[in-house]
Amino acid sequence: MLNEKMRALGETRSAIRELFEFGKLLKAERGEENVFDFSIGNPSAPVPDCVNESITKHVSDENVHNYTSAQGDPSARKAVADFHRKRSGLEITADNIYLTYGAASALSAVFLAINAGNCEYITVAPYFPEYRVFVESAGGKLVAVGVKEDFSLDVDAIAAAVTAKTCCVILNSPNNPAGNVYPKNDLQALAAVLKEKSRKYGRPIYIVSDEPYREITYGAEVTDIMTVYDDTIVCYSFSKTLSLAGERIGYVAVSPKAAFSASLYAAVCGAGRALGYVCAPSIFQRVVADCMGKTADITIYLKNRDLIYDIITRCGFECVKPEGAFYLFVKCPTGCPDFFDICKEEGILAVPSESFGVNGYFRLSYCVPTEVIERSAPHFEVVAKKCGLK
Amino acid sequence: MLNEKMRALGETRSAIRELFEFGKLLKAERGEENVFDFSIGNPSAPVPDCVNESITKHVSDENVHNYTSAQGDPSARKAVADFHRKRSGLEITADNIYLTYGAASALSAVFLAINAGNCEYITVAPYFPEYRVFVESAGGKLVAVGVKEDFSLDVDAIAAAVTAKTCCVILNSPNNPAGNVYPKNDLQALAAVLKEKSRKYGRPIYIVSDEPYREITYGAEVTDIMTVYDDTIVCYSFSKTLSLAGERIGYVAVSPKAAFSASLYAAVCGAGRALGYVCAPSIFQRVVADCMGKTADITIYLKNRDLIYDIITRCGFECVKPEGAFYLFVKCPTGCPDFFDICKEEGILAVPSESFGVNGYFRLSYCVPTEVIERSAPHFEVVAKKCGLK
Numbered sequence: 001m002l003n004e005k006m007r008a009l010g011e012t013r014s015a016i017r018e019l020f021e022f023g024k025l026l027k028a029e030r031g032e033e034n035v036f037d038f039s040i041g042n043p044s045a046p047v048p049d050c051v052n053e054s055i056t057k058h059v060s061d062e063n064v065h066n067y068t069s070a071q072g073d074p075s076a077r078k079a080v081a082d083f084h085r086k087r088s089g090l091e092i093t094a095d096n097i098y099l100t101y102g103a104a105s106a107l108s109a110v111f112l113a114i115n116a117g118n119c120e121y122i123t124v125a126p127y128f129p130e131y132r133v134f135v136e137s138a139g140g141k142l143v144a145v146g147v148k149e150d151f152s153l154d155v156d157a158i159a160a161a162v163t164a165k166t167c168c169v170i171l172n173s174p175n176n177p178a179g180n181v182y183p184k185n186d187l188q189a190l191a192a193v194l195k196e197k198s199r200k201y202g203r204p205i206y207i208v209s210d211e212p213y214r215e216i217t218y219g220a221e222v223t224d225i226m227t228v229y230d231d232t233i234v235c236y237s238f239s240k241t242l243s244l245a246g247e248r249i250g251y252v253a254v255s256p257k258a259a260f261s262a263s264l265y266a267a268v269c270g271a272g273r274a275l276g277y278v279c280a281p282s283i284f285q286r287v288v289a290d291c292m293g294k295t296a297d298i299t300i301y302l303k304n305r306d307l308i309y310d311i312i313t314r315c316g317f318e319c320v321k322p323e324g325a326f327y328l329f330v331k332c333p334t335g336c337p338d339f340f341d342i343c344k345e346e347g348i349l350a351v352p353s354e355s356f357g358v359n360g361y362f363r364l365s366y367c368v369p370t371e372v373i374e375r376s377a378p379h380f381e382v383v384a385k386k387c388g389l390k
Numbered sequence: 391m392l393n394e395k396m397r398a399l400g401e402t403r404s405a406i407r408e409l410f411e412f413g414k415l416l417k418a419e420r421g422e423e424n425v426f427d428f429s430i431g432n433p434s435a436p437v438p439d440c441v442n443e444s445i446t447k448h449v450s451d452e453n454v455h456n457y458t459s460a461q462g463d464p465s466a467r468k469a470v471a472d473f474h475r476k477r478s479g480l481e482i483t484a485d486n487i488y489l490t491y492g493a494a495s496a497l498s499a500v501f502l503a504i505n506a507g508n509c510e511y512i513t514v515a516p517y518f519p520e521y522r523v524f525v526e527s528a529g530g531k532l533v534a535v536g537v538k539e540d541f542s543l544d545v546d547a548i549a550a551a552v553t554a555k556t557c558c559v560i561l562n563s564p565n566n567p568a569g570n571v572y573p574k575n576d577l578q579a580l581a582a583v584l585k586e587k588s589r590k591y592g593r594p595i596y597i598v599s600d601e602p603y604r605e606i607t608y609g610a611e612v613t614d615i616m617t618v619y620d621d622t623i624v625c626y627s628f629s630k631t632l633s634l635a636g637e638r639i640g641y642v643a644v645s646p647k648a649a650f651s652a653s654l655y656a657a658v659c660g661a662g663r664a665l666g667y668v669c670a671p672s673i674f675q676r677v678v679a680d681c682m683g684k685t686a687d688i689t690i691y692l693k694n695r696d697l698i699y700d701i702i703t704r705c706g707f708e709c710v711k712p713e714g715a716f717y718l719f720v721k722c723p724t725g726c727p728d729f730f731d732i733c734k735e736e737g738i739l740a741v742p743s744e745s746f747g748v749n750g751y752f753r754l755s756y757c758v759p760t761e762v763i764e765r766s767a768p769h770f771e772v773v774a775k776k777c778g779l780k
Contacts, residue, residue: 010660108666137664246672270400274527276498282636
């Protein structure tokens with residue numbers, strides 16, 4: 001007499017959240033220092049000063065805690081629009097911006113807004129597991145397409161997956177979990193394919209660009225997809241770049257050049273309403289107005305990446321060196337069926353790749369204090385030895 | 391090629407939001423002092439000191455802005471559970487509490503969680519308009535039942551509306567828009583009916599109690615529905631009592647005595663996940679832990695109620711004196727088809743009752759600065775005269 005699908009979603013939790021909760025128990029049992037929790041993308045870089053300064057500055061403002069317009073306060077939306085206009089050269093205004101509870105609700109609203117009925121949403125595997133939950137909640141079907149060996153886009157495979165039902169391609173660059181950044185020429189090739197397919201099927205096939213790691217890169221250039229493809233919707237979160245994961249603030253930016261741009265924007269606002277969003281947390285809208293374009297000190301993630309990549313590869317594990325985000329996506333050692341149990345014995349929490357849509361990998365979130373990575377090294381060595389890697 | 395239902399929701403907006411936005415434009419045009427905006431329930435009582443003290447105290451805490459568990463941080467959930475346990479005498483623990491983005495997302499998650507397929511959700515008219523949006527988004531059907539002349543529950547009418555498809559009855563006491571509080575004996579009569587109907591149809595018919603105005607009363611006692619009926623789910627928001635409407639913080643409390651209580655709780659968590667909620671804003675979870683049970687100085691609303699009730703009735707309008715919340719629900723003068731236009735001419739923004747599911751009334755939100763009410767008096771008099779009331 002309940003919604004069994006919702007019950008299952010609540011009882012199973014995501015693999016990431018499951019490990020995150022398990023880690024809390026394990027820490028209580030063994031002591032914080034004996035657990036190496038690489039499960040969740042909870043940013044370790046301190047919140048930049050501008051954030052807490054903004055909160056402290058505005059906390060006593062009259063009306064600061066009041067409802068804003070559903071799409072967000074004009075000053076916050078203007079700050080976001082100015083950033084995108086400057087970045088892309090496109091005529092983006094506050095009326096293209098809808099503030100959300102982080103990227104999760106941005107994606108949920110967009111997926112619901114573009115579902116004209118039984119739509120297919122293409123993404124590439126490995127992918128962020130909640131895409132499946134959000135797409136299915138919107139009444140759609142997630143279609144996962146493989147990538148090349150180095151996790152770069154297989155444009156031919158995407159082209160082959162497009163059907164008359166395809167409403168969008170979901171991209172995530174820098175990528176969670178693979179850590180790669182899509183180069184401009186790959187995006188241009190994809191754009192050319194989608195333009196042709198849109199024409200063929202007589203409907204816009206949108207690119208939904210999920211960009212929470214946009215500023216977290218190690219030299220690679222992140223292309224502004226709006227400049228490459230007109231039918232683009234950007235979903236952004238301040239969770240990672242301002243280390244505000246728990247505060248739930250992000251946005252949707254609808255390209256002014258997208259097909260039916262104004263109607264699409266209205267549909268996003270309507271979807272937010274249908275999903276029970278009222279307005280993004282109001283004091284964090286002030287933070288957005290004050291801090292747009294700033295980031296936490298993300299150099300710490302570069303240090304962490306180099307350190308954990310070094311430890312992992314020295315132990316004999318195989319992985320591609322990430323160019324962005326703060327995840328390492330590593331091949332599971334072959335012939336070691338108990339790999340994840342061995343990791344847990346050593347206090348190492350690594351996320352199995354199955355929920356990312358591929359087999360035989362594990363994900364390490366290295367957005368942790370650097371000394372946790374340092375102290376984990378001998379434990380990774382034990383795991384490697386037990387699995388016959390060394 | 392879009393979701394037309396979402397586009398319509400985005401383009402039409404709620405009547406309340408529509409007026410709220412219109413009011414902003416009118417203020418810009420005529421000057422703030424010439425507009426009497428009674429459209430939206432944006433609390434005017436200052437945020438209590440405990441809130442900003444809590445924010446200021448925690449803003450620099452390590453990890454304060456990080457993800458919490460999806461259902462909310464244990465300390466915040468414990469504070470809410472302690473409050474409910476003390477109030478009801480029931481064995482309510484943190485595991486019965488799910489923190490949300492205010493009441494809107496609490497209701498949305500609950501409605502989705504209890505929809506076993508094509509369910510009917512009974513409520514009484516007049517009702518909060520977004521109930522329809524949230525119920526339909528959950529795939530259900532809203533069934534509105536009339537009330538008695540004084541807005542009290544018509545238990546026989548509710549009983550007659552129950553079918554094999556009924557999954558819940560949505561109550562809202564103190565009521566928006568009518569301002570009345572349901573006395574205990576009416577709730578007991580309803581409980582008896584629902585218990586019998588649940589037995590008859592072999593399924594629990596839940597009471598979903600929407601309680602954002604629980605503490606805002608003028609003498610009337612608000613019954614704890616969990617003590618009257620086992621199959622109860624409470625949806626609460628701190629928006630009104632802590633004057634935090636824009637920050638989006640509230641909760642779901644599932645009665646431990648409800649049928650399938652643990653599964654129901656899991657389904658609520660699962661629904662939250664499906665709707666793109668990740669966790670309630672983390673710093674406001676600290677505020678909940680610090681301020682649970684406290685309220686803003688709500689005596690201001692009593693003063694406002696008496697003042698506006700006096701003005702309105704002196705002008706010849708008919709209405710029931712509210713016992714709680716901060717709305718006056720007034721009969722439109724008969725024989726005055728241009729009533730709302732006349733109001734707007736006088737700078738008075740009143741919400742027509744159609745979206746509340748009844749005809750021939752208007753709602754005034756008196757959670758505004760007292761002097762706005764004072765200054766509105768001559769304008770109400772002009773409206774009354776133009777409509778032939780005096």
